[in-house]
Amino acid sequence: MATNDRRPDTGAPYDENAQIHLGVFYPGIGAQTVWEDEGAPDQVATDTFVEVARTLERGLFDAFFLGDGQRVRENRGAILSTDIAGRPDAITQLSALAGVTERIGLVATQNTTYSLPVELARRLASLDVLSDGRAGWNIVTTDNAWTGANFRRGGWLEHERRYERATQVVELAKEYWAGKTVEKDTDLLKAVARPTVRSSAQGRPVLFQAGDSSGGRNLAAAHADVVFSANHAYDDAVAYARDLRARSASFGRAADAVKILPGVTVVLGDTPAEAEEKVQWLRSNAHNGVRAIAYLEHYWGKDLSSYDPEGPLPDIEPTEEELDPSRGTISIAARSGKLEQIAQWRALAADKGLSIRELVLEVSPASRFHSGTPGEVADRWADLVRNRVVDGFNINPYHLRDSIGDLVDKLVPALQERGVYRTEYTSTTLRGHLGLDDDTAAQEKAS
Numbered sequence: 001m002a003t004n005d006r007r008p009d010t011g012a013p014y015d016e017n018a019q020i021h022l023g024v025f026y027p028g029i030g031a032q033t034v035w036e037d038e039g040a041p042d043q044v045a046t047d048t049f050v051e052v053a054r055t056l057e058r059g060l061f062d063a064f065f066l067g068d069g070q071r072v073r074e075n076r077g078a079i080l081s082t083d084i085a086g087r088p089d090a091i092t093q094l095s096a097l098a099g100v101t102e103r104i105g106l107v108a109t110q111n112t113t114y115s116l117p118v119e120l121a122r123r124l125a126s127l128d129v130l131s132d133g134r135a136g137w138n139i140v141t142t143d144n145a146w147t148g149a150n151f152r153r154g155g156w157l158e159h160e161r162r163y164e165r166a167t168q169v170v171e172l173a174k175e176y177w178a179g180k181t182v183e184k185d186t187d188l189l190k191a192v193a194r195p196t197v198r199s200s201a202q203g204r205p206v207l208f209q210a211g212d213s214s215g216g217r218n219l220a221a222a223h224a225d226v227v228f229s230a231n232h233a234y235d236d237a238v239a240y241a242r243d244l245r246a247r248s249a250s251f252g253r254a255a256d257a258v259k260i261l262p263g264v265t266v267v268l269g270d271t272p273a274e275a276e277e278k279v280q281w282l283r284s285n286a287h288n289g290v291r292a293i294a295y296l297e298h299y300w301g302k303d304l305s306s307y308d309p310e311g312p313l314p315d316i317e318p319t320e321e322e323l324d325p326s327r328g329t330i331s332i333a334a335r336s337g338k339l340e341q342i343a344q345w346r347a348l349a350a351d352k353g354l355s356i357r358e359l360v361l362e363v364s365p366a367s368r369f370h371s372g373t374p375g376e377v378a379d380r381w382a383d384l385v386r387n388r389v390v391d392g393f394n395i396n397p398y399h400l401r402d403s404i405g406d407l408v409d410k411l412v413p414a415l416q417e418r419g420v421y422r423t424e425y426t427s428t429t430l431r432g433h434l435g436l437d438d439d440t441a442a443q444e445k446a447s
């Protein structure tokens with residue numbers, strides 16, 4: 001049991017009665033272990049979405065969560081093998097699920113950079129009404145600049161300007177949902193509109209936010225109800241919780257107004273060894289030779305297909321140009337500069353005698369895996385939520401049927417035994433499931 005002197009400094013007091021909130025991020029980009037599995041269901045078929053959402057509802061999950069990609073990503077002119085073509089629009093997809101589910105929250109990722117704000121607010125309000133107050137909006141700015149071309153806008157807006165626009169779009173949406181006539185006239189946004197959709201049972205859609213820069217964190221602190229956090233390693237998660245809570249307070253909100261749900265992958269076994277074996281298999285499978293070469297090609301900016309993934313790092317020099325973050329093909333960690341990054345990798349590979357594939361495996365974070373027996377994972381999670389490091393998790397499944405089945409049939413009972421997870425839904429809305437302040441929407445309406 002945690003004691004005060006051993007407690008991590010998360011900016012919130014220990015809470016013995018804290019409850020865990022769970023979402024599942026429907027697998028998409030980069031989820032090859034899910035889709036390449038023999039017998040995997042169709043990744044974009046409605047039946048697959050329905051099966052997953054209903055299973056999660058059986059497990060009393062807070063939310064079913066869809067990412068958003070309005071354009072497939074490219075590398076050297078070819079579509080990335082880790083991308084997924086043919087994904088339906090998230091709001092439309094979730095509207096279909098609203099009719100075949102009853103309680104689970106339905107969260108749609110939608111970007112603020114390219115979307116038309118009034119139209120977006122209206123579509124989200126529609127999902128909220130259609131689902132009787134179960135809609136959530138995961139606010140992203142998106143770093144995929146190709147998306148802009150779909151709207152004849154090219155790779156517009158620098159990183160900071162994207163967050164300025166995001167803030168304005170969210171403010172506009174909140175006004176729209178509060179039934180107010182919206183008027184915005186800024187260099188980033190022009191709109192005049194009267195709301196056409198009524199409020200839902202939860203007042204307005206629940207606001208999630210994903211994006212980890214200072215601008216992203218401020219957007220969450222000022223406006224979000226929940227963050228889909230990228231900070232899964234323990235020390236990062238503690239520092240993040242402290243930082244976000246300080247920011248929330250600086251915006252005049254309660255320090256812990258925003259629920260923190262990092263994205264993690266849960267791997268369960270009957271024994272710790274069995275779980276660890278699965279993790280090793282998943283990690284090595286996620287970085288097979290072809291993907292390891294493609295990963296390095298982003299950084300080298302050159303065709304590396306003639307290199308053996310089991311051999312040493314490419315001996316040719318990378319192109320001089322730095323990575324273009326607006327292309328969105330690279331991980332968030334890549335901002336430090338690619339030449340510096342490549343120099344570090346060369347030193348690491350030389351030091352440890354790593355092949356290309358082994359190097360890529362070595363540098364990809366293992367911390368997102370939470371593995372062990374159901375009891376072990378449940379103990380760790382109970383400790384994390386009671387210590388207020390996180391409020392729950394947005395789980396990335398590694399397999400559709402096995403891993404979601406394990407969550408519902410093995411992990412959920414273990415969490416319930418420890419008193420950190422509901423044994424039945426006690427609310428009909430997403431806002432209610434998350435234990436969010438019901439007054440928020442009402443207060444905003446009144447203001």
Ligand SMILES: Cc1cc2nc3c(=O)[nH]c(=O)nc-3n(C[C@H](O)[C@H](O)[C@H](O)COP(=O)(O)O)c2cc1C
Nearest residue numbers: 067068109140141142143210211212213216228230
């Ligand atoms: C956990 C997480 C999930 C994200 N999901 C999406 C997504 O589904 N669609 C999208 O366009 N961008 C997504 N993004 C990218 C963000 O929109 C943003 O462009 C990126 O994180 C860069 O912003 P930042 O510098 O604030 O992190 C996601 C980011 C994070 C951290």
